[in-house]
Amino acid sequence: MSDTLISEVETLKDSGVFTTNALENEAIYIMREVAAQFEKPVLLFSGGKDSITLVRLAQKAFYPAKIPFPLMHIDTGHNFPETIEFRDRLVKELGLELIVRDVQDSIDQGKVKEESGKYASRNSLQTTTLLDAIEEFKFDACIGGARRDEEKARAKERIFSVRDDFGQWDEKNQRPELFDMLNGQIEHGQNVRVFPISNWTELDVWSYIQKEEIEIPSIYFAHKRNIFLRDGLIWSAEDDIVFRAADEEVKEMVVRFRTVGDMSCTAAVESHADTIDRVVQEIRDSSISERGARIDDKRSEAAMEKRKQQGYF
Amino acid sequence: MKVLKIATAGSVDDGKSTLIGRLLYDTKSLTTDKLEAIEKTSKQRGYDYLDFSLATDGLVAEREQGITIDVAHIYFSTATKSYIIADTPGHVEYTRNMVTGASTSQAAIILIDARKGVIEQTNRHFFINNLLRVKDVIVVINKMDLVDFSEEKYNAIKADFEELMSKRDYQDQHITFIPASALKGDNVVNKSENMPWYEGQTLLEHLEELDLEDIYNTGTPRFPVQYVIRPKTDEYHDFRGFAGKVYGGQLSVGDDVVALPSQTKSKIKDIYFYDKKYQTASRRSSVTITLEDEINVSRGDMLVKVGDLPTIDKQFTATISWMDSKKFAAGNKYLVQHGVNKVLAKVDTIHYKINPDYSGIDENIDGLGMNDIAKVTFKLNKPIFYDAFKDHRTNGSFIIIDTQSNNTVGAGFIQ
Numbered sequence: 001m002s003d004t005l006i007s008e009v010e011t012l013k014d015s016g017v018f019t020t021n022a023l024e025n026e027a028i029y030i031m032r033e034v035a036a037q038f039e040k041p042v043l044l045f046s047g048g049k050d051s052i053t054l055v056r057l058a059q060k061a062f063y064p065a066k067i068p069f070p071l072m073h074i075d076t077g078h079n080f081p082e083t084i085e086f087r088d089r090l091v092k093e094l095g096l097e098l099i100v101r102d103v104q105d106s107i108d109q110g111k112v113k114e115e116s117g118k119y120a121s122r123n124s125l126q127t128t129t130l131l132d133a134i135e136e137f138k139f140d141a142c143i144g145g146a147r148r149d150e151e152k153a154r155a156k157e158r159i160f161s162v163r164d165d166f167g168q169w170d171e172k173n174q175r176p177e178l179f180d181m182l183n184g185q186i187e188h189g190q191n192v193r194v195f196p197i198s199n200w201t202e203l204d205v206w207s208y209i210q211k212e213e214i215e216i217p218s219i220y221f222a223h224k225r226n227i228f229l230r231d232g233l234i235w236s237a238e239d240d241i242v243f244r245a246a247d248e249e250v251k252e253m254v255v256r257f258r259t260v261g262d263m264s265c266t267a268a269v270e271s272h273a274d275t276i277d278r279v280v281q282e283i284r285d286s287s288i289s290e291r292g293a294r295i296d297d298k299r300s301e302a303a304m305e306k307r308k309q310q311g312y313f
Numbered sequence: 314m315k316v317l318k319i320a321t322a323g324s325v326d327d328g329k330s331t332l333i334g335r336l337l338y339d340t341k342s343l344t345t346d347k348l349e350a351i352e353k354t355s356k357q358r359g360y361d362y363l364d365f366s367l368a369t370d371g372l373v374a375e376r377e378q379g380i381t382i383d384v385a386h387i388y389f390s391t392a393t394k395s396y397i398i399a400d401t402p403g404h405v406e407y408t409r410n411m412v413t414g415a416s417t418s419q420a421a422i423i424l425i426d427a428r429k430g431v432i433e434q435t436n437r438h439f440f441i442n443n444l445l446r447v448k449d450v451i452v453v454i455n456k457m458d459l460v461d462f463s464e465e466k467y468n469a470i471k472a473d474f475e476e477l478m479s480k481r482d483y484q485d486q487h488i489t490f491i492p493a494s495a496l497k498g499d500n501v502v503n504k505s506e507n508m509p510w511y512e513g514q515t516l517l518e519h520l521e522e523l524d525l526e527d528i529y530n531t532g533t534p535r536f537p538v539q540y541v542i543r544p545k546t547d548e549y550h551d552f553r554g555f556a557g558k559v560y561g562g563q564l565s566v567g568d569d570v571v572a573l574p575s576q577t578k579s580k581i582k583d584i585y586f587y588d589k590k591y592q593t594a595s596r597r598s599s600v601t602i603t604l605e606d607e608i609n610v611s612r613g614d615m616l617v618k619v620g621d622l623p624t625i626d627k628q629f630t631a632t633i634s635w636m637d638s639k640k641f642a643a644g645n646k647y648l649v650q651h652g653v654n655k656v657l658a659k660v661d662t663i664h665y666k667i668n669p670d671y672s673g674i675d676e677n678i679d680g681l682g683m684n685d686i687a688k689v690t691f692k693l694n695k696p697i698f699y700d701a702f703k704d705h706r707t708n709g710s711f712i713i714i715d716t717q718s719n720n721t722v723g724a725g726f727i728q
Binding site for chain 1: 316344383384385386387388390395397409410412413416417539540542543544545546548549552554556557558585586587588597598599601612636648650652653706707710711712714719720721724
């Protein structure tokens with residue numbers, strides 16, 4: 001048996017030692033509120049570092065019982081193969097239930113139209129597939145890994161964020177959240193998006209992954225890759241998912257991905273950080289924000305807010 | 314890393330966004346791409362200086378109207394601390410936003426425009442931060458550059474504010490005054506060369522040195538049960554763990570505890586945090602507790618130490634902050650969420666309205682509107698287990714939920 005459990009109070013005293021303990025305790029509390037207040041929660045899993053962190057927090061919240069809700073992946077069909085491989089292995093190792101719904105199906109059913117051209121991406125098409133899946137399974141709470149420090153519209157997001165029948169976010173009429181109390185009362189047809197790591201920064205997530213020795217997909221670490229440059233960003237040229245014009249030249253570079261979304265909207269960064277320690281150091285020293293490599297946010301200043309109003313994560 | 318949550322409150326145009334922007338800028342917390350976006354938009358709009366509010370006003374409507382509508386959270390860090398700023402706007406729903414921001418903050422910044430001095434809004438900001446017992450209040454007297462960095466002006470505003478302080482209820486609140494110019498960068502992160510007469514700390518120096526006594530950690534241990542963990546596996550066949558967060562004081566293995574409301578006694582057998590057992594669970598830790606005896610405990614119940622019981626009652630009197638446009642009236646029914654416990658509540662008596670500007674009370678009222686603060690007695694359909702807010706921040710507070718809209722329409726602090 002160990003000594004006193006280190007929590008916020010102790011954490012405050014041990015200067016120099018980085019620990020996300022206060023944030024971890026908050027996230028575990030939120031996970032438990034979800035399990036207690038909702039009938040059919042689901043954890044939205046993308047295979048990215050944030051959702052992998054959520055899985056660890058959910059394990060901690062319910063130990064020694066299994067995580068009492070399934071994982072769901074909205075697969076754009078444009079994921080990095082390393083991410084899919086990782087997803088399947090994690091689910092198997094932890095004995096979790098995984099639901100996969102494909103954007104390709106929504107396209108085939110004519111519900112959404114594939115974008116074309118230079119900046120074509122399936123990222124915003126995910127919304128339709130997600131909303132259909134929520135309706136299909138009657139999910140009343142969807143746990144996601146969004147963080148307030150990512151983007152300024154997200155900085156306005158609640159921990160329990162109510163969505164209407166159409167999955168819409170009413171940003172001007174949000175419930176106030178006071179103290180630790182989370183109000184999960186909803187009407188039939190509504191659902192709640194839950195963000196347990198709202199208050200974490202990118203560095204908090206990486207430091208947690210480091211401290212907890214959580215395994216993440218290999219593309220987060222520096223590796224050699226065939227790439228091409230466009231608008232000052234580095235794009236993968238390993239396959240034909242990212243549209244590449246004839247005059248955009250392919251070359252080899254040592255890169256890593258700082259955020260892992262749909263391949264068509266996620267750019268790489270030049271990096272030699274090939275271990276978790278080096279990645280943490282790199283993030284600490286970085287002068288560019290995480291979403292600086294996400295072309296989907298660069299479409300306009302309000303890109304994220306607009307997508308969220310439509311039901312995007 | 315230490316985490317410090319700060320709430321900021323201010324009036325229109327007193328430079329709150331500029332102050333936050335200045336903190337971010339001078340601590341080099343704005344990343345190149347965000348800074349470039351601010352530069353680009355500021356230029357497009359023909360401003361002479363960088364408009365830092367563009368970094369914090371995240372909604373289209375906010376940028377269009379040039380105002381902050383909703384609480385925003387801003388994150389930055391120094392070598393020793395992580396900061397979370399809850400930026401609370403002072404418009405239509407001002408009490409709602411300020412009460413929300415103050416409820417999770419350990420410190421608050423109140424901004425005063427040096428040209429205008431203490432105004433009605435300042436009274437309200439101070440009143441609410443005092444009502445919510447925010448431990449540290451930093452009064453930043455901003456725009457000093459527009460009053461020629463005058464020491465006399467600063468002292469006059471300080472004296473006005475000190476008069477307010479004499480009326481406050483929570484006397485132990487720690488209050489600091491800082492003369493500053495957020496626009497020019499005086500006394501925010503870097504020391505001002507324009508005000509040699511000020512010998513105190515800059516805002517950031519002060520924040521860096523704040524004693525981080527946890528805002529929730531007052532009072533005695535309370536353990537509201539959030540969720541019962543029953544693995545139903547061969548290995549943990551009889552396991553019944555009570556998952557929750559420890560508030561107030563700490564709990565240890567072997568402690569004699571009482572489960573409420575049944576008042577059944579038992580002893581703490583094990584304390585789990587994930588797959589490890591611990592001797593003691595500190596305040597604010599999210600643990601799982603098992604008991605020596607098989608007693609009936611479910612969500613909403615509470616474990617407390619023997620001989621240290623909270624008040625168990627079907628009614629209470631509280632100061633409430635009303636946040637909805639629908640009228641709050643005697644006889645109305647609401648859901649009251651106290652911690653993780655929800656009960657039906659009926660408004661028994663509205664004793665009086667409290668003017669949140671220290672101008673007294675109003676007893677002649679037939680109901681409450683948005684932004685009103687009042688003393689109210691509720692009757693409940695079943696007992697809850699509470700402490701007074703002044704003794705126990707967590708176990709003495711609650712939210713009010715509208716049974717039709719399901720919205721959170723108010724918050725209260727039990728007397």
